[in-house]
Amino acid sequence: MHGTLPQADRGRRSAPRETRLPLTLRLALRELRGGLSGFVVFLACIAIGVAAIAGVASISRSLTDGLGREGRRILGGDLTYSLINRSATPAERAVLEAQGPVSVVTTLRAMALAGDKGAALVELKAVDATYPATGDLVTDPAVPLATLLAERDGAYGAVADPVLLTRLDLKVGDRVSIAGKPVAIRATLVSEPDKIANGIGFGPRVLISDAALAETGLVQPGSLNRWSYRLQLPGVPDAELERRTAAIAKAAPEAGWEMRSRTNADPRFARSIERFTQFLTLVGLTALIVGGVGVANAVHAFVERKRGSIATLKSVGAPGGQVVRLYLTQVMLIAGLGTAIGLAVGAGLPFLLDAFFRADLPLPLNPTLAPAELALAAAYGLLTALAFAIVPLGRAHDVPVSGLFRDVVDRSGARTRLRYRLILAAALAALVGLAVVTAFDKRVALVFIAAAGLAFGLLRLVALGLMALARRLPRPRTAAPRLALANLHRPGALTPSIVLSLGLGVTLLVTLSLIDANVRQTLTSSLPARAPNLFFLDIPASEADGFHAFLGRAASNAKIERVPMMRGRITALNGVPAAEIKPPEDAAWVLDGDRGITYSADLPEGSSLIAGSWWNAEEGRAALVSFDSELARALKLEVGSTVRVNVLGRELTARIANLRKVEWRSLGINFVMVFSPGTFRGAPHSDLATLTLPNGPDAGIEAGILRDVARAFPSVTSVRVKDALDAVNDIVGKLVLAIRGASAVAVVASLFVLAGALAAGHRSRLYDAVVLKTLGATRRRLLTAYLLEYGALGLATALFGLAAGTLAAFVIVTRVMRLEFSLDLSGAFVAAALAVVFAVVLGLAGTWRILGQKPAPYLRQF
Template structure:
């Protein structure tokens, strides 16, 4: 203890000299800690906002959802016995101008007089709320009026009804509970929906019953009673405590990604920490040697500098925490209009503590290795040449401690992650990237050492600098490589997903999906399309909605599906029945049933979904359709070509499974030789006039909407990832700055021997360019492999290599390396020779 106290006094005395040389060190620690703290605080604020506003987001204390059917009198009576009830019908339809000049797909929401039970519906000034005395009115999303060129007070046609636009919607309290829509909102009364005649047997409509419980009733207890009393109702029940599970899941997933980006910035920054600590200790060699000469033990010297480094790390952590605590306050105010929930940020000690822990652990991990070299600095170092540097050997206790610290940091990252599998993949990828970059650095130095002697003086000097003792090669490759790999991976993931949505449209793919075609109208509608589009390819299949209740006797809630196939169990899925194998599908296991099959119900599953659910041939699947349970045996597995955009379903049943059940027909139309916007717009108008109850979805519009959402997401990811890229640039700058002291002596000696400024600039440019080029090649290869793993392995999509993006990132890396290197070197070239030569 006495030794540690004395070491602490020595450490504080040396720190009085200022923080010169440690600004990059502090910036890197602060940047990573600030990113993790800010992300954690914003996430906590949004999560608390979800919990605080749960009843408003859900539209009540509990919400019961049914697909394609209303609640029975008994079910409705049960709900009304628990509290006030509001009934809502949600479906898609076509809103048209009364002159037939234009139309648009809309998300219809038909409400009763009790809506909203919680929160308030806000209408723009100049408009009016829905009035039961005027049933043929509607409230519209401003986007719909802009798209159709209408204004408040104008009329529009919906199905068979003509409605007056009473106002525009500013705020819809339960919008988040509805989920993502493919069109703007149109809010109508139940009477208006009946007048529109859109509700036909088998129509794809979702009925929601929001319940405001009486007194202090427990929503979970009510949910349990509902399930016990109506076990085969097939309804989905949510409570205010989990008002928007999809949004909560998205927040958790995005938070995890941003946290991992912040952790990546810290790890990249750790390289800078190691560089800064190594450079600092190299400068302190005379001090260390003096202390050893005066009798100080190696343990005492290590303790002195360990305390200094961790004290500096603590300063960086405090700066990062301060930034991380303030940024969310500003962000929530600036982004209040676009955040999905109201978030009132506060002080979140747990999130700040996690960020601080990561910062300190990262500093400790990367400082241990250079600190371990202190023990072997001998008093004789006072008389050695300045180029001798620190001892290369690291004692095994310090190396073991660094490995243990790294393992603990990785374990913490996995432990605090939302998806520990992805976090573990991230940790393994980072560890692999470190080892590979170390190998690349070694190979570059080895290649330079084995290169034939160049005739050019500049080339000889550049190549010699790459492999000389104390060369910057390893530091530059490591710092630049990680950031470049991340940059290339994000660019290629973005390009692959965009190409998947827009660039990979099949030439013979459908231009339209027509929903809610009544089965009785199918023949007439098919004839209409054949007459309007001669030679067009028309396909029609029956369609119902169903929710998986159990698989192989295991309840859906108790299943543990593969993460990439969990979506199958979340809500209702489209199902169909067919006597023949659907087009663009091929059997990979089992056999298709006979056309006149009449035995027990059978089902065909998409093969990847079956694998994700752990389903085998012969297993049973129970699906609730129209409130009735249907149990079918898995007869075969199919591989589906989803990219063709042809009609296909995850589950295809034998025709006898839904005998007598009401259904609608899903129809697709593909133009011969491909359609064009003008022909498609004309067809939409004609179809709207002839069949007002049928919903037309243009494939390109739907893909464009998804592409816009993807673009916003990728922009957010790019902005977040810029933290790690900024850390890479800082580390690169720090690594280059750390070598400037040695470069100063090189430049002075070479100038003394007759080298010109031009020769030195050329030599340094070649050195930085060669290192940057080697790193760029690795970054492109590693980033491409990482992107391929995410797109093809995790997302199960086709990977597309965007050469322009990858090469552009590589060129940028080389330019950044050369510019940063010369920016520091240029100042050295103007130094006077005498002061430097005196101290050699």
């Protein structure tokens, strides 16, 4: 027996050690076995907000990956060098060809004339025999491109967008005239692999051969043509690609071309995706923050329901901190479930888009899981849940057991402990930090955060003010109004929750309604009344006087303006190369690519001097430039600064003589840079002209002028302003639709919050209804009281939403979009009225079941 263990000890030693979860987690999981009753709104609010953020981020990443994966196809090569106004010189062409095979694509705008059927602006694309060097061109019928574009029966062939055939009532086999030369339409264009690289077009695409373009005579010195030289370097690694790019830049430093690589096929488009993604992410974050109110309501109701359990735990010795940790663990587990649901929905959105809309998507989409973006969305969801749950949970810490048992109607007003307020502050700081650090434009993110905080603060003040007003108003003699007034300010009133949830939703709806109305009015109503009717581009300088006289005869009472026009690219400011300048986002476009420039002896119409003075005849012989004042401020330029530009392959430096404010919204002729006449003396250029009819748009007169100009001056490109505005309006409409869709998420979240707020007040309303019915109150009288209460809350909130939404829309329209603001409240009033109706209907619907309960069981319970 000596040296042996007792039987019990041997059993303890040999038994495997049981892994036990922490007590708090075990208790939280045990309580969750009863289900998620009361947390439906909680789950919905978290899931909706997280799904919105995760979905937007996942789609953005899929688009970005798609652009990266399809970069070579989008560009039509591995490197693309573009020039405007001129083609590459033999020496420049030799520099490119020394690095690899080169294909050439020329794009320009031209007029297609179909006899008596009219004329139409087209986006002309001239290609060489190697096109497409990468990707697939799809035509109907499916015939080799060389066969379709070849010269046959006295005419070169063309492949046209079906829109052109519809617009001019044509069919495959018909002929049109381009610059006076016949072109036979031999197929329709189904898809082109490099469509995205072409940018926004104002007319249907027409493909022709480079030989056909040369035949038209449209290529003239100074004409607005873009030559794209595409290097085919398949299999060359990215590092080698960078080396060859550096070699080309060193060999032709003054070529002035714009370079793009397959690794960054469309940087402007990628930046646009990032900006729009940030905006939609902030909208999703708005939905999540609005949903946070629902989280707070649900947690508050949860604590009320758990009063007995909390009292029991505290009565057997559980400290307040442990009680809070227990229920915080339970709440965060539920928040984790809601976050997981939102992540699953958001992560699946790119795959759903690709599965159902692949053929209709204009952009390359590479559906993929985005772990970093999903982790960010999860962090937003969990931090929001923590921030809005900690204060309601912390309330139970210091309330005594007796108070918990007695606290049925008159809730304790104990202050939340410092530790819970610090947790709240930390969670809010983390939310703000995430939003700012991950934002593309940190200034926009900070403005959003400030606006959100201001909205919450103002809505809280509105609720407190409404309660204070109700408390001080004289008591009505009639029972129903007196009860409604008391319900607005009594302890545990629904006023703060309803005002906050409904107010945020109404404010958002009103803001979007006014922004939408102002953008559409700017594009479709106010501009055409003041803008020119027609623009005429690529007017050869040798024909400018004859063209001007022709327009005078065609529209004798019209206002006609003309200016010389060239294209130039800013290469340095104050001696600093443009590539090394980091301008603000709203001014970066000035340094990105070629700009239209002109020269003038007089101050252009629609401009006013802000600083400096306009040059006289003697001063105008020097190289001077007038610069847009707002852009100069953004680029830190002033009178006396220098600007270096590349025009037609020639570098020249001009001194800023003055700054001017430009009225861009008139759509008249104006430029960021207007040079003195001596700057470009003798340089080849074309003219730009506008025609403005005295009585505004007239489709019949405009169509006649377009047709006559196409016949008499076939090389001149005519643009009808209304058509251009319609094209832009179509794009804006799609963006507005996307914004509406994302914003609808926030509105849905606010509706869930409203429903949750009403549900949270169910217990106290049930108690009131039972007592009042016992005292003789009828269902009709109680319904009248509740109708007055919810109607007053809805009306007060709607008024706030109208005011706050109008102010927010005004700031966005005038400061961000830089448009004139028009107060069109028709849509805003509809949104506000619907909010009032919804609040009343939802409130009465939740009350109806309460009024049908029999008093006896509840009186015994209470």
